Amino acid sequence: MNRRGSGCLKDGPGVIGRNCRRVDGIAKVKGSAFFAADRKIDGMLLARVLRSRVPHAVLNKIDARSALEVPGVVAVYTASDIPGENRVGIIVKDEPVLVDDRIRRVGDALALVVAESEEALAAALPAIKVWYEELPGIFSPAQAMAGGAPAIHGQGNIQSVTRIVKGDADSALKEARVVISRRYTTQMVEHAYLEPEAGLAAVEDGQVTIWASTQNPHYDRREVARVLGIGQNRVRVVQAPTGGGFGGKLDISVQCLLGLAAWKSGRPVRMVYSREESMEFSPKRHPCVIDYTSACDGDGRLLAVKVKIVGDTGAYASYGPATLKRAAVHASGPYQVPNVFIEAYCVYTNNPTAGAMRGFGVPQVAFAHESQMDLLAGALGLDPFTIRLRNCFQPGSATATGQRLIQSVGIGQTIEQARAGAVQLGVLGGKR
C-alpha cells in the first residue's frame, strides 16, 4: 500500500491525485504548534467563570467584594460591565454572555474573575456571593410543550417548527399493505474534542485581538464587536490551531468573555477551560424524540412517511433551528417517497444547550428511517438490502422537498457494494 506523501510539488504542480503533507504537519509532530492554551503574553492575566449550579432561577444579585479582596485578583466582571449587547447566538440572539436576569441552565456564566494566578482564581470563585430565586426546571421537551409550562424565553418554548408536506400522506396510509409506527429516542452526545476551549485576548491601539480555539472566527468577530459595542474593524479574531471541534466550536465559548476582560482591564487575558467545564458548558448533539410512521405496498415500495421530530435544544437556541430543519429535510432518508408529512420542533428546556454536531440532526433521523426500513422488510419477508434498493434515490428522483436529483446519486451503488463487501467478509450470506 502506498500512502506515503512525497510533497505536492515534487512531481510537478497540482495536488489532485497526489499525497500531500499537511501545511501544519511539521509543527504538530514537533509539538511546536501553538494552540490557544500554549500562548503567553508578558503581563498576561488569567480568567475563570463562575457558573450557575442551578438550572433555572431568577438572578437577584451578585456581590464580588470579598473576591476582589483576594490577593492577585484584578477584577470581577458581571453583566453590568458589558458595554454593548449582552446577547449572542448564531441564529437567535438569546444567550447572555454573563447572566443579567434569569439563569436558564446549570453552567450559565454569572461572573468572570480576572487574576494574576490560578491560585487567586481558585480562591476568588467561591468568595463570590450570588443571590437567586430558584424556579422549577423543565427537563424534557414534552414538559416544555405542555400547556401552561412556564416560558423559558418569554414567548413559549417552541423555538421553531419546520413542516414539509408532499402529496397526501394520510390517504396513502389507508391504501398501504404495511404500516409501521414506532417511537425513536436519541440521546445527548458530547463532542469531547481533545482540546478543551481556550483563548487569549489582548488590546493594542484600541483594537482587541483574540486567539481562540474556534471553528467560526468570522462569527466570533461579529459577536465580540456587538458585545463590546465597537466596530468590527476594531476586533480581530485569529483561529488558533484547533484541537478538534466537530461542530462544538461553532458557538461562542471564551471569545466574548476574553474580549470583555481584555477590553476592561487593558491587559492580555487568557482563559482555558478544564475538561469538566468544557463538558458542562459546551453545546451537545440534540437529543430527539422521533415518531415515525412508514407505509409501503406489497413489493416494499414506500407510499408514505409521517414523521414528528422533537429536538431538545436546551437553554439556548444555538444551531437548533437549523439542526431540526436539517433533520426534517432528511427525515425520509435517501428514499423516494411520494407522500410525506414531516414536522420538526426545536424546543427550549433547562437542559444543556444543544447545537451543531457532525450531521446536524441527520444521524438522529437516520437511526429512525433505517430502523423503519428493516421493520418494513421484516413484515414483508424481504431482504433488508432489497427493500432499500427498491426505494433508494436514482438520478431523476425527487426528494421530499422537491429537489430533483440529476447526477451523483450513488446510494444504489453504495448499497450494492456494501452488500458485496459484507458477503466477501463472510458476515452475510449471499441471499438476495
Next chain:
Amino acid sequence: MLQPFNYHQPSSMEEALSLMATLPGPKKVLAGGTDLVPALRRGELSPAHVVSLKQLAEMREIKIKEGRVHIGALVTFSQLAEFRPFRGPHNLLAEAALQVGGPQIRSQGTIGGNIVNASPAGDLLPPLVALEAEVRLCRAGGERVLPLDEFLKGLGRTCIEQEEILTEAVFPVLPGQAASSFVKLGRRNSLAISRISMAAILVPGATGIIEEARLALGAVAPKPVRVPRAEALLKGRRPDPSLLEEAVTAVAETVAATLGDRPSAPYKKVAVRGVAREALIKAAPQFGCKL
C-alpha cells in the same frame, strides 16, 4: 490546579513511619498517584500532608522466598505484567495487571495503591483474593499482617489506620502444576473500569481431576467475592464442557444473590456467565473441548 499541601519525601521506612505517627491533621500516602492526584485536583481529598514513598526502593521489589511471594507495595502494574516468574501458574496477576488502564497508568499505578484504594472494580483484588494474599501494615514500632479479604471493608474502605503504611502483599506460591487466569469485562478494552472480573486458579491432581479450585469475582459486590459453591462443585472432577456449564451456572447464581436488585443486576447476571466461561477455559482448555 491542586490545593496546596505539605509534601514529605522520607528517605527511609523509619522516617516514613515516624512522619505518619507524628504529622498532625489529615494525611495521605502517595504511591503511584494515579488515583490520588485526580482526587486532589477535584478537591475530593484535601490532606494537610502528603507523604511520598518515592525513595523507599525496597518497596519496589518482587521477591520469592520460603514458598511465599512478596510483592512490595510500590510494584507497578507494568512490573507485574513483565515479571517473568508470573508467566507460569501465577499468570493471573500478570494478566490482571495488563488489563489496568493503559500503558501510562500501568507505568505509574501500584499494587499498594490498588489495594488501599479498595475500589470494588480494583483489577488486582480478585487475583489477590484468589491467591489468599495477606497484607503487611507497618507503623512506628510495630506491624500487623492481615488476610486481604479481612483488610478490605467495602467500597473505598479498608481497616488501615491513619499512621499505617501498607508495605507488601504476600501469598503462598502455587504448586507448579497449577494454572490460573483473569478475565475482565469493561465497556472497552483500554482505560475501562471493570464491570465484572473473575480470577480463577485451578490445581490439577495427578489423574487430571481438579484437586483445588479458587474463584474470585470483582465488581459484583463492594469487595471481591469468592464463589465457594462453584469451587466445591469443581473439586474432584475432570474439566469438560458439561462441568463448565455447571460451574458457570453456580457462579451466575452467586452473582444474582450478591447483586440483589441493583440497577446493574439484569446485565451482570447474564454477562458474568461469559466472563466465568472464558476464565475457566483460559485456566483449563479442556473445559472448552468436546470429548
Next chain:
Amino acid sequence: MKPFRFTATINGRPVDLPVNPHRRLLDVIRDDLGLTGTKEGCGEGECGACTVLLNGRPVNACLVLAPEAAGCEITTIEGVAPEGGLHPIQEAFLEAGAVQCGYCTPGMILAAKALLDKDLSPTDQAIKTAVSGNLCRCTGYIKIIEAVRLAAAKLSGEGDAV
C-alpha cells in the same frame, strides 16, 4: 508549604528549579519550562495527551506530582526530534496522514516511542496496546497504527519495505 527543589534531566538537559509540591509534572513542563508541546486534555489520566516518558516509560504528566519526577530522565515531544530534523516516528506520522487536529499527536508519538525504543518489530496488537492509553477524537486510529508500523520499518532500516 515549602517549595521543593526539582532537579531532573529534561530532553537531555539538566533542570534545577524550585517548584511548589502541589504542582503536577504537567504544570512544570508547560508553565515553568515553557514546553507546551505536552497537552492537557482531561487532567484525569484518561486521554494521554500529556504523555511524556519518565525514564523511558510513558506516563500521564497530569497524574504525576512534580516532586515525584525529580531525579528522572524526562522526554517530552520537544526532545524527540534531532536538531534541525524530524525523528522517524514524526516522519512516519506525516507520511501516513496520522496527524489531524494535532492535539493528540505529541502524546501518540511518545507512546509510540516508548514501544519502538524496546521493540522494532511490533505486532499490530502491540502497537494498538501501546497507543491504547491515548485518545484521538478525530478518530484517525487506523492511520496512527499505520504510522507506527511505518516508523518501525524506518527505524529498523526497512523504510521502503512497507
